[in-house]
Amino acid sequence: MGDLFAVVMLSGIYSLLSAALFLDLHAVDVAFTEASVGAGISTLLFLATLKLVPRYDKKSRYKPALALGVVVVTGALLIYGTLDMPHFGKADAPVHEHVAPRYLNESMDEIGIPNVVTSVLASYRGFDTLGEVVVIFTAGIGVMSLLRISRQAKKEAKSKTPADMQQQVILRVVAKMMIPLILIFALYVQFHGDYSPGGGFQAGVIFAAGIILYTMLFGLSTAQLVFKRKVLELFTAIGVFLYAGVGFVCLFMGGNFLDYDVLRHDPVHGQHLGILLVELGVGITVASVMMTIFFKFTWRTVKHKYNQ
Amino acid sequence: MNILGLYNYWIVVILMLIGFYIVIAHENLVKKLVGLAIFQTSVFFLYISMGKITGATAPILDEKWQLYSNPLPHVLILTAIVVGIATTALGLSLVVRIQEAYGSIEENDIQIQDTQDQLECQLEAYGIQESLTTFDQDIDE
Numbered sequence: 001m002g003d004l005f006a007v008v009m010l011s012g013i014y015s016l017l018s019a020a021l022f023l024d025l026h027a028v029d030v031a032f033t034e035a036s037v038g039a040g041i042s043t044l045l046f047l048a049t050l051k052l053v054p055r056y057d058k059k060s061r062y063k064p065a066l067a068l069g070v071v072v073v074t075g076a077l078l079i080y081g082t083l084d085m086p087h088f089g090k091a092d093a094p095v096h097e098h099v100a101p102r103y104l105n106e107s108m109d110e111i112g113i114p115n116v117v118t119s120v121l122a123s124y125r126g127f128d129t130l131g132e133v134v135v136i137f138t139a140g141i142g143v144m145s146l147l148r149i150s151r152q153a154k155k156e157a158k159s160k161t162p163a164d165m166q167q168q169v170i171l172r173v174v175a176k177m178m179i180p181l182i183l184i185f186a187l188y189v190q191f192h193g194d195y196s197p198g199g200g201f202q203a204g205v206i207f208a209a210g211i212i213l214y215t216m217l218f219g220l221s222t223a224q225l226v227f228k229r230k231v232l233e234l235f236t237a238i239g240v241f242l243y244a245g246v247g248f249v250c251l252f253m254g255g256n257f258l259d260y261d262v263l264r265h266d267p268v269h270g271q272h273l274g275i276l277l278v279e280l281g282v283g284i285t286v287a288s289v290m291m292t293i294f295f296k297f298t299w300r301t302v303k304h305k306y307n308q
Numbered sequence: 309m310n311i312l313g314l315y316n317y318w319i320v321v322i323l324m325l326i327g328f329y330i331v332i333a334h335e336n337l338v339k340k341l342v343g344l345a346i347f348q349t350s351v352f353f354l355y356i357s358m359g360k361i362t363g364a365t366a367p368i369l370d371e372k373w374q375l376y377s378n379p380l381p382h383v384l385i386l387t388a389i390v391v392g393i394a395t396t397a398l399g400l401s402l403v404v405r406i407q408e409a410y411g412s413i414e415e416n417d418i419q420i421q422d423t424q425d426q427l428e429c430q431l432e433a434y435g436i437q438e439s440l441t442t443f444d445q446d447i448d449e
Contacts, residue, residue, distance in 0.1 A: 004338050007342055008338075011345060011346070014349075015349075022352075022356055025356050025357060026365060026367070027359065027360075027377070029382055033389045037390060037392075045400055046342075046400065053407045053413050054407075054412075057336045058417075067332045068333075070332065071332075078324070082314050083311065087313030089313075090362075091362070091364075095358050095359065095381070100379065104367065107369070114368050114370065115367075116369060117379050117382045117383055117386065121386065132391050135395075136394045146405055147405075197368070199386075289394065290393075293401075
């Protein structure tokens with residue numbers, strides 16, 4: 001397929017279908033994340049890249065035989081490896097022993113929230129999640145430094161950036177109605193993550209998607225009146241700081257790192273508070289990193305247009 | 309022993325191989341990233357399908373249910389998806405920079421330009437200035 005636009009749209013559809021499949025496998029939180037990240041933000045970023053690179057693939061004389069050979073051999077080995085695996089859907093598979101029953105049986109007494117995925121994510125494996133947030137933070141910094149443009153170029157370009165879709169009346173009206181709802185839904189997902197699918201990761205992405213929609217319709221300069229570059233970069237760090245800070249507060253109050261039991265007199269209340277703060281930190285970092293990445297790509301496009 | 313019960317792993321393997329093939333056979337860097345994303349999703353399916361139990365429900369505790377799917381793979385994959393998009397964004401910004409530096413995102417073109425630069429550097433080091441022009445002519449022909 002020579003048209004990269006078609007490739008990107010197909011991969012978006014693929015992501016949406018895999019979200020449906022995750023839902024069918026009872027991984028509701030994962031399905032939620034895949035739908036908002038894979039089908040939403042990922043497709044957007046690929047499209048933003050396509051504005052900067054040639055849309056059509058260069059027809060090249062590539063020889064698929066060797067690649068095909070490698071792939072088939074690898075596949076045969078992998079299939080051979082699956083023969084010892086436990087069957088699909090079996091309750092006595094080794095993966096369901098060890099820690100999983102403990103999470104399911106004890107988390108209601110220890111953490112006190114119904115969504116086990118949230119309690120494992122933010123409390124039992126909180127240290128792991130801290131690492132993931134730091135990875136996102138680092139990737140955000142990487143994009144910022146790779147796609148940096150000088151203040152001079154930015155200032156010159158700023159006066160000449162009409163939004164591409166400013167003229168689309170229907171889109172503008174519909175978006176004006178939808179964007180507040182999207183932002184409220186993001187906050188709902190953020191704070192209701194203890195009881196239903198959702199949490200900081202999904203909420204951050206949905207919030208960013210709402211703002212990105214606004215940016216596409218009303219222009220980058222308008223959006224950056226509220227979400228200034230410096231503020232966003234600060235918030236990227238504040239999220240990580242909040243997460244790690246909760247861990248250190250736990251240390252100072254006599255517990256282990258990220259052991260929320262000591263935050264309040266009642267351990268369960270302490271867990272509630274800890275999870276709320278930690279998820280907020282995750283949400284802030286994810287939302288600001290996603291917005292920063294999109295803004296960086298868009299500035300790049302503006303700069304190219306200006307240079308031509 | 310009925311091996312048809314292993315079909316979930318086979319789907320994972322097929323998806324993984326599709327992604328792998330795109331990564332190694334295609335020269336376009338954007339296509340390579342899409343292939344990498346498909347590869348990544350296949351790993352997600354591997355984890356999630358192992359956590360599924362027939363007749364169980366999603367791991368949100370309720371008195372009406374006794375059997376829940378395994379929440380641990382869900383947690384691992386949820387974070388992996390978001391980290392995946394962050395790294396994909398990093399890859400895409402590298403692609404943008406490569407396009408600016410080389411004027412192409414085809415692996416072959418980039419390789420040719422790199423070899424050319426390397427040759428020119430070597431020739432300069434030996435003090436052979438004249439042969440540079442003839443080399444360029446050779447390329448054009």
